[in-house]
Amino acid sequence: MHAYFTVNTITELICFLISLYCLFNERNNFWKSFIFYLLIVYLVETSGVYLRTLKHNNSMLYTAFLVAECAMMSLFFYHLYEKYKSKAALTLYGWLALFMVIFTLELSENRFAAFPYKTAAVMSVVFVFASCYFYLLVIKDEHFRQLGSYPSFWIVNGILFYYFGGTACNIFYDYLVHQQISPFGISVRYTIYNVLNILLYSCWSYAFICRYRQRNLSSSSL
Amino acid sequence: MQISSKELIFLIFIITFIFLLAPIFLITYITVYNKKKAKYLEEKEELRKVFELELLKSQIEVQERLMQNIADNLHDNIGQLLSLTSVTLSSISPESSQHEKIKTAGDLTIRAIRELRQLSKMMSAQEVIKKNLGHAIAVELDWLKKGTEFSIKFKDNTTHSNEEYADKELILFRLFQEILSNIIKHAQASVITIILDQVPGLLSLSVKDNGKGFAIEEKMKDGAGMGLHNISKRAMMMSGTLSIHSNPGSGTEILVSIPYL
Numbered sequence: 001m002h003a004y005f006t007v008n009t010i011t012e013l014i015c016f017l018i019s020l021y022c023l024f025n026e027r028n029n030f031w032k033s034f035i036f037y038l039l040i041v042y043l044v045e046t047s048g049v050y051l052r053t054l055k056h057n058n059s060m061l062y063t064a065f066l067v068a069e070c071a072m073m074s075l076f077f078y079h080l081y082e083k084y085k086s087k088a089a090l091t092l093y094g095w096l097a098l099f100m101v102i103f104t105l106e107l108s109e110n111r112f113a114a115f116p117y118k119t120a121a122v123m124s125v126v127f128v129f130a131s132c133y134f135y136l137l138v139i140k141d142e143h144f145r146q147l148g149s150y151p152s153f154w155i156v157n158g159i160l161f162y163y164f165g166g167t168a169c170n171i172f173y174d175y176l177v178h179q180q181i182s183p184f185g186i187s188v189r190y191t192i193y194n195v196l197n198i199l200l201y202s203c204w205s206y207a208f209i210c211r212y213r214q215r216n217l218s219s220s221s222l
Numbered sequence: 223m224q225i226s227s228k229e230l231i232f233l234i235f236i237i238t239f240i241f242l243l244a245p246i247f248l249i250t251y252i253t254v255y256n257k258k259k260a261k262y263l264e265e266k267e268e269l270r271k272v273f274e275l276e277l278l279k280s281q282i283e284v285q286e287r288l289m290q291n292i293a294d295n296l297h298d299n300i301g302q303l304l305s306l307t308s309v310t311l312s313s314i315s316p317e318s319s320q321h322e323k324i325k326t327a328g329d330l331t332i333r334a335i336r337e338l339r340q341l342s343k344m345m346s347a348q349e350v351i352k353k354n355l356g357h358a359i360a361v362e363l364d365w366l367k368k369g370t371e372f373s374i375k376f377k378d379n380t381t382h383s384n385e386e387y388a389d390k391e392l393i394l395f396r397l398f399q400e401i402l403s404n405i406i407k408h409a410q411a412s413v414i415t416i417i418l419d420q421v422p423g424l425l426s427l428s429v430k431d432n433g434k435g436f437a438i439e440e441k442m443k444d445g446a447g448m449g450l451h452n453i454s455k456r457a458m459m460m461s462g463t464l465s466i467h468s469n470p471g472s473g474t475e476i477l478v479s480i481p482y483l
């Protein structure tokens with residue numbers, strides 16, 4: 001039982017509970033879908049731990065989750081760009097098609113035996129660019145937004161921290177997996193991703209709270 | 223040279239740390255930029271409010287001037303004509319046929335009607351200004367010609383009118399009235415030349431007189447140039463320019479140009 005309480009699972013569980021509390025009465029289905037997504041994240045993480053305790057390879061679980069992760073992030077950026085009336089939103093289908101091609105090619109190359117880290121690396125680069133493009137839209141936007149309490153801004157901040165911060169792990173992925181270097185008894189990759197997960201889910205939790213407060217303010221002013 | 227595992231771990235941590243610092247800088251930059259944008263938008267809003275206030279002032283001033291003109295006209299022209307008509311009519315005795323007096327009374331009535339029509343035309347200048355500045359200036363000048371001895375030349379070289387700039391045209395019209403009023407009060411001029419010009423992106427109004435002129439700097443220094451300050455302030459508010467050429471004894475030329483598409 002103790003094995004299920006890792007930094008990752010606890011962070012994800014807290015973020016899921018915050019999303020459940022803050023977004024349960026959300027009228028916008030897109031925001032509401034974060035609850036469902038975070039539930040999947042938590043279930044995948046605990047299932048991963050379970051498979052690890054059984055000494056089974058859990059890479060296929062994370063491989064399947066990669067598709068859900070890509071779809072969720074892509075839809076998020078699509079929703080965001082559409083709000084800013086940016087034509088970049090139209091590239092969604094193209095990007096998803098490209099992702100599926102790379103993903104399938106890599107999986108068939110390694111015969112479904114390993115995590116498609118190259119696809120994950122490409123996906124990270126795309127989401128970093130997508131985040132930067134969002135910042136550009138914020139800068140160019142004629143309307144002023146209080147960024148400190150702008151939920152979308154904090155969701156993107158979390159994404160940028162997570163995917164940009166994971167670059168070193170992506171570059172050295174092959175080495176890190178095969179060498180299994182563990183300076184503190186935990187693998188380097190795992191340690192880094194613990195920090196990145198904390199950053200990602202802290203930003204997201206804050207974004208959900210901002211969204212909750214905004215919704216409450218707007219409904220009380222009606 | 224081979225890199226040890228420890229060094230590699232250290233390297234990976236350093237790279238990750240740097241890659242985490244980069245978003246922090248980026249987010250900080252966006253936040254600072256956003257604050258500057260907020261300040262800029264606030265200033266823009268402030269300017270918009272000032273512009274609206276000045277527009278309102280101009281509207282009131284134009285209306286006040288119009289009311290003054292109406293009052294003057296009623297008192298000096300129409301009132302006099304109707305008094306004369308009344309006197310003429312009362313001097314006619316019912317028994318005698320005095321065709322001459324009846325004809326005079328009729329003529330006076332026709333003149334009074336003509337004056338009333340002119341007055342009504344001037345009142346509609348308020349509406350005219352919203353569509354055509356040149357026409358409004360022409361109506362104002364017609365009025366001036368009637369009651370004074372000035373020789374007035376007006377050239378309207380405008381090619382088109384843009385309803386989006388109606389507010390700016392109203393302020394420009396008010397400036398024109400202010401300049402004209404200054405000439406009548408202080409310039410001792412006999413000839414006034416007005417040119418309304420339009421080039422792509424610009425509308426300019428030039429008012430020139432052959433009056434006594436003045437030293438611009440002195441006028442500004444001794445505070446007597448409040449009218450000039452006002453004209454300058456309003457021209458700048460419309461993102462326009464004002465240039466004054468004047469010297470004692472050699473008349474004055476005032477040129478106001480505003481952006482106009």
